[in-house]
Amino acid sequence: MTLALNNNYYNQNSDEQLNQEELNFFKKELEKQKEKLEISLKRKIEELNNQDEAKDEADHATIAIDNLTSNTILREQQKTLNQIKRSLNKIALGTYGICTMCEEKINIERLKIQMFSEHCVSCRNKLDKRV
Ligand SMILES: [Zn+2]
Numbered sequence: 001m002t003l004a005l006n007n008n009y010y011n012q013n014s015d016e017q018l019n020q021e022e023l024n025f026f027k028k029e030l031e032k033q034k035e036k037l038e039i040s041l042k043r044k045i046e047e048l049n050n051q052d053e054a055k056d057e058a059d060h061a062t063i064a065i066d067n068l069t070s071n072t073i074l075r076e077q078q079k080t081l082n083q084i085k086r087s088l089n090k091i092a093l094g095t096y097g098i099c100t101m102c103e104e105k106i107n108i109e110r111l112k113i114q115m116f117s118e119h120c121v122s123c124r125n126k127l128d129k130r131v
Pocket residue numbers: 099100101102103104119120121122123124
């Protein structure tokens with residue numbers, strides 16, 4: 001399936017398809033989120049590196065627990081960042097807002113809530129049930 005979003009022909013055929021204005025909106029929002037996450041990740045990594053230099057034995061256990069929590073947060077943020085990057089990539093390719101499983105359009109209201117959704121509601125439900 002080839003999609004050409006810079007071609008208005010596609011939009012005219014479907015009022016549900018994201019228009020250029022909406023795509024720009026998502027792109028801007030995603031870029032904002034990406035920037036925020038990258039700053040936050042950088043700060044967390046720096047924090048972790050600084051903690052490693054603390055040599056006080058008594059604090060090691062506390063630091064280890066802190067690191068564990070931080071690592072979980074880091075991993076989550078890293079995951080989100082990757083999702084955002086994938087979404088931005090999809091905007092560039094013209095496949096943003098299309099379910100990766102069934103290739104149906106993802107509801108715009110759903111996208112507004114979770115901008116890096118890659119699945120439509122019904123596929124998401126199927127995936128959730130599988131877990
Ligand atoms: Zn789907």
